[in-house]
Amino acid sequence: MNDRTTTAPPxxxxxxxxxxxxxxxxxxxxxxxxxxxxxxxxxxPNGAGKSTCFNVLSGLCRPAAGTVTLGDTELTRLAPHRIxxxxxxxxxxxxxxxxxxxxxxxxxxxxxxxxAGFAATALRLPGAVREQRRHLARAREIAELTGLGAHFDSxxxxxxxxxxxxxxxARALCLxxxxxxxxxxxxxxxxxxxxxxAEVVGELRTELGLSIVLVEHDMGLVMxxxxxxxxxDFGRSxxxxxxxxxxxxxxxxxxxxxxDTQGEDAA
Amino acid sequence: MKTHRxxxxxxGLSLRVDxxxxxVGTLLLLVALTxxxxxxxxxxxxxxxxxxxxxxxxxxxxxxxxxxxxLRLPRVLVGLxxxxxxxxxxxxxxxxxxxxxxxxxVLGLGQGATAGALVVIVLFSGTANQVALGALVGxxxxxxxxxxxxxxxxxxxxxxxxxxxxxxxVVTAVNGYLLTKSDIVDAARAIVWxxxxxxxxxxxxxxxxxxxxxxxxxxxxxNSRGLRMMEMGDDVSYALGVRVERVRLVLMLSxxxxxxxxxxxxxxxxxxxxxxxxLARRLTRSPGPNLVPAMCMGAALLVSADWISQRAFGAGxxxxxxxxxxxxxxxxxxxLVTERRAGRI
Numbered sequence: 001m002n003d004r005t006t007t008a009p010p011x012x013x014x015x016x017x018x019x020x021x022x023x024x025x026x027x028x029x030x031x032x033x034x035x036x037x038x039x040x041x042x043x044x045p046n047g048a049g050k051s052t053c054f055n056v057l058s059g060l061c062r063p064a065a066g067t068v069t070l071g072d073t074e075l076t077r078l079a080p081h082r083i084x085x086x087x088x089x090x091x092x093x094x095x096x097x098x099x100x101x102x103x104x105x106x107x108x109x110x111x112x113x114x115x116a117g118f119a120a121t122a123l124r125l126p127g128a129v130r131e132q133r134r135h136l137a138r139a140r141e142i143a144e145l146t147g148l149g150a151h152f153d154s155x156x157x158x159x160x161x162x163x164x165x166x167x168x169x170a171r172a173l174c175l176x177x178x179x180x181x182x183x184x185x186x187x188x189x190x191x192x193x194x195x196x197x198a199e200v201v202g203e204l205r206t207e208l209g210l211s212i213v214l215v216e217h218d219m220g221l222v223m224x225x226x227x228x229x230x231x232x233d234f235g236r237s238x239x240x241x242x243x244x245x246x247x248x249x250x251x252x253x254x255x256x257x258x259x260d261t262q263g264e265d266a267a
Numbered sequence: 268m269k270t271h272r273x274x275x276x277x278x279g280l281s282l283r284v285d286x287x288x289x290x291v292g293t294l295l296l297l298v299a300l301t302x303x304x305x306x307x308x309x310x311x312x313x314x315x316x317x318x319x320x321x322x323x324x325x326x327x328x329x330x331x332x333x334x335x336x337x338l339r340l341p342r343v344l345v346g347l348x349x350x351x352x353x354x355x356x357x358x359x360x361x362x363x364x365x366x367x368x369x370x371x372x373v374l375g376l377g378q379g380a381t382a383g384a385l386v387v388i389v390l391f392s393g394t395a396n397q398v399a400l401g402a403l404v405g406x407x408x409x410x411x412x413x414x415x416x417x418x419x420x421x422x423x424x425x426x427x428x429x430x431x432x433x434x435x436x437v438v439t440a441v442n443g444y445l446l447t448k449s450d451i452v453d454a455a456r457a458i459v460w461x462x463x464x465x466x467x468x469x470x471x472x473x474x475x476x477x478x479x480x481x482x483x484x485x486x487x488x489x490n491s492r493g494l495r496m497m498e499m500g501d502d503v504s505y506a507l508g509v510r511v512e513r514v515r516l517v518l519m520l521s522x523x524x525x526x527x528x529x530x531x532x533x534x535x536x537x538x539x540x541x542x543x544x545x546l547a548r549r550l551t552r553s554p555g556p557n558l559v560p561a562m563c564m565g566a567a568l569l570v571s572a573d574w575i576s577q578r579a580f581g582a583g584x585x586x587x588x589x590x591x592x593x594x595x596x597x598x599x600x601x602x603l604v605t606e607r608r609a610g611r612i
Contacts, residue, residue, distance in 0.1 A: 060502055080505030089506065096503045098495065099554040108496055112508025175508060 008036045009087070009178035009211045010071025012057070017066030019052050019235075026052040028235040029066065034179065034228075039205060039212045041222045041243075044232035045255070050215040051093070053232070054181050057213065058090045059083040070179065085112055089177035091168045093184045097156045102148055105156055105167050106139035109174025139174055145207065146170040146200050162193030166200065173204070179211045180204070186218050194221065201225055223247070231255070288551040288560060295547070295563035302570040303347060307339045309577050337469075345468040345532055346573050346587070347566045348476045350539055352529040354565020355487065355558060357540030358547070359522040362494055362556035363515055364424040370541040371526040373428065375435025377537070379409025380530035381461055382438050382445070388457045389449040396471070398460065399531040406527025409434060414519060463536040463588030465573055472532045479528050483521045488558065490514050495555045536588040539565050542595035549602050568595055 012034040019027040027049045034040040042050050055061035057068060059080035068075040075083050097105050114135065143152045146166050151159055156167055165185065172180060185201065186194045198221050204210055216222050222229060222243065229246040231239040233255040239246050246252055304323075308314040314322075314331055321327050322335045357370040371377060383405015387393040393401065417423070417430040442461075446454055493514040496504045504511050526540065546568070547560035572590035579585070 058506055060505060079510070080502075081508050081510045084506055084508040092503060092506075096499045098499055108492075109507055111492060111496065171507070 008209060010073075011036060011069075012088075012179050012211060012213070013067075013069045014053075014057070015067045015069075017053070017056055017063045017068065019049075019056060019061060019063050025235050027056070027063070027232075030230075030232065030235070030237045031066075032228075032230045032237065032240065034211050034213055036211055037205065037209050038227040039201070039214055039225050040228045040230065041214045041216060041226035042230050042232060043216065043219070043222055043246075047234075048232040049235040050232055051183060052235075054090060054183055054213075054215060057083075057181055058088060081112070084175060087176065087178035088181065089172035089175040089179075090181035091172050091183055091185060093187060095161075095164050095168055097164060097167055097171075099155070099157065101153050101155050102143060102151050102159070102167055102170075103136070103139060103153055105171050106143060106174050107135060109171040110135040110139060112175060142170050142173045145203065146173065147196060160193070162189045162196065165189065165193075166197060169197075169200070173208075177210065179213065181213045181215075183215050184217065185214070186216065186221055194218065198224060288553045288557070291547070291551045292560045292563055295550075295560060295567050299347060299350075299563060299567035299570055302567060302574055303343045306343050306346070306570055306574045306577070307335055309574060310334075310339065341469045341473050342465050342467075343570060343573075344473045345476065346465050346570045348473070348480055349465075349529040349533045349536060350543070350566035350569030351562045352476070352480060352525040352565070353536065353539040353569070354543035354547070354561040354563070355484065356522040356525040356529070357542075357565070358544035358556050358558050358561035359487065359494070359518050360540070361544050362498060363519060363522075364427045365498065366424045366428055367541070367545055369424060369428045369431070370544070371522070372537060372541045373435070374413060374431030375438050376406050376409055376413075376523060376526045377530055377535035378435050378438040378442065379412075380406035380527050381535050382441050383408070384460055384531075384534075385442055385445040385449075385457055388460065389445045389453050392453060399472070402531035402534075403527045406530055407523060409438060410519070410523030410527070414516075460534045462586040463534040463591075464586035465533055466586075468533065476528055476532050479524065483525060484562075487518060487521050490518055491556060491558055494518060494558075498555065534586075534588065536569065537592045538595045539568055539591050542599045543568055545599055546595070546602065 014030060014032045016029045016031055017027055018025065018029055030049070030053060032040065032042070042053060044050055052061060056063050057075070059075060059078055059082070063076060066076070070086060070088065073086060075086070075088070078086075098108060114131065140149070140152055143149050146169055148163060148166055148170055151163060156164055159167065165188075169182070169185060182201070186197050189197065201212065201214075202225060205212060214222065214226065226243050229239075229241065229243050230237055231246055231249070231252050238255055239249045239252045241249070304316050304319050307323075308316050308319045312334060314334065318327060318331055319335060322331050323340070327335065353371070357372075360369050360371055360374065361367055363369065380402040383401040383403070384398045385401075386405070387398045387401030391397070413427070413431050413434050416434070417427045419426065446457060449457060493504070493509045493511075496507055496509050497511060497514065501511050529536070543565035544557060544561040547557045547564040550564075551557055551560050568591060569587065572594050573587045575594065576585040576587055576590045
């Protein structure tokens with residue numbers, strides 16, 4: 001239905017990105033590469049610069065130095081809506097949905113892909129009607145993919161916390177992204193909801209072939225899903241590698257995991 | 268609980284309609300049109316509603332036709348257009364600033380338009396059309412000043428309201444100064460203009476306002492989906508591909524133009540822009556900007572207020588702005604009190 005997702009996503013490359021906020025260096029020459037179709041986790045203690053990194057990737061924050069490229073396109077100087085149009089979608093830590101049903105919310109995600117203007121839609125021109133129907137069908141597919149199929153016509157306000165959080169995920173998917181940025185997708189969820197979301201994220205990668213960048217505190221989820229892990233601490237990238245490599249890295253143990261890694265492994 | 272219905276049209280389109288919003292919008296439009304017919308029939312020479320409708324359809328007798336089409340219809344049309352413009356502008360500003368106080372009355376746009384009109388009246392003793400032009404320029408200049416002062420990598424709600432209050436205070440002071448400088452004839456004329464009235468409005472006021480509405484209303488509605496998404500915050504809207512700053516600039520400019528043009532046509536009519544969107548929102552119980560209901564509400568409110576002022580105090584006695592303030596304010600207070608009892612805010 002959308003040929004953008006059938007081709008492999010381009011490489012997302014972050015080179016020496018530095019961000020300063022009034023004297024505080026939030027990101028200090030951070031580099032990372034998200035290979036096509038992989039899950040790349042960014043971990044680190046609170047205030048390590050994970051969210052700032054996301055804001056740079058999605059264009060909400062301009063770095064003082066460094067570049068972000070998606071394939072051949074440099075993202076650093078593009079407006080946020082242009083980056084979204086290039087196929088980089090994101091979710092936020094806190095749930096921000098509009099009122100109305102799941103379908104209403106997902107259709108907002110189709111906004112950038114809707115060509116028919118207001119007048120054509122209001123006048124129900126055949127082209128606009130066809131387009132609208134196509135978008136609604138796709139939104140329903142995405143709802144089913146994210147485990148929201150049964151709630152498609154339910155008001156978002158009536159859903160459980162985990163389901164509402166997945167509405168945001170589904171809405172981001174409605175942009176037909178090639179790269180998906182997930183900011184703490186399981187924060188605040190109970191064990192069952194976490195497992196469900198982890199399953200969904202895993203399915204997304206296999207079914208849609210997306211590249212996924214994941215910021216998450218839940219080490220169990222990171223170890224299970226991630227192909228690569230970048231560890232940030234005080235804005236610097238202190239380690240990079242597979243989950244197993246990172247888990248054994250002494251610097252990481254000292255900065256982030258502490259000595260209590262055994263408990264995390266069991267999760 | 269909101270009622271959502273999926274309506275299947277013959278074309279097979281599954282259209283999601285909030286039934287309550289649709290009903291409220293239609294009812295408000297009916298109220299506005301009914302009040303218009305009654306208002307046309309009201310005056311020193313009363314005309315029954317049935318005759319008014321017949322005349323409007325072009326089948327009345329010549330005497331009634333003159334009174335209806337030349338004297339009273341333009342006045343009612345100006346009322347409808349001014350009310351609709353103010354309702355729409357208020358809904359836009361309140362949605363952009365995400366604050367009910369962020370409406371043109373509070374931001375000082377009306378005051379700015381008044382300043383423009385006063386300059387023309389007091390300093391140049393201009394004609395009615397020049398006064399209207401002065402009001403338009405004054406309103407636009409004020410809107411521009413507020414945007415420049417409030418813009419700080421995007422316009423933010425509280426900042427916009429506070430800057431607007433500041434600008435409003437300055438412009439009010441200028442207006443006071445201009446009044447003290449004027450001679451008694453100009454001052455009397457200025458005061459009449461400043462209270463906001465539909466008296467003596469004719470087709471000259473209808474056409475420019477109608478043209479502007481015909482241009483801006485579709486433009487605004489075309490951007491309404493972006494506006495609805497912006498109520499979730501700038502970051503989320505950007506992430507969903509909305510050109511936030513451009514949408515906001517287009518909508519703010521439209522709202523300023525609508526307010527300035529409405530004020531140029533009727534003088535500053537208080538509280539319609541503030542209360543109409545709030546009333547509409549509470550009646551539809553629907554989140555979001557409620558642009559069309561707010562427009563219908565503004566038109567209904569203004570025409571009803573004009574009818575009440577004529578009915579209760581006689582033509583030309585009490586300016587419509589006074590009644591809209593009382594009517595809109597009391598109705599809003601009543602709604603707030605009853606909603607509080609019902610547990611909604």
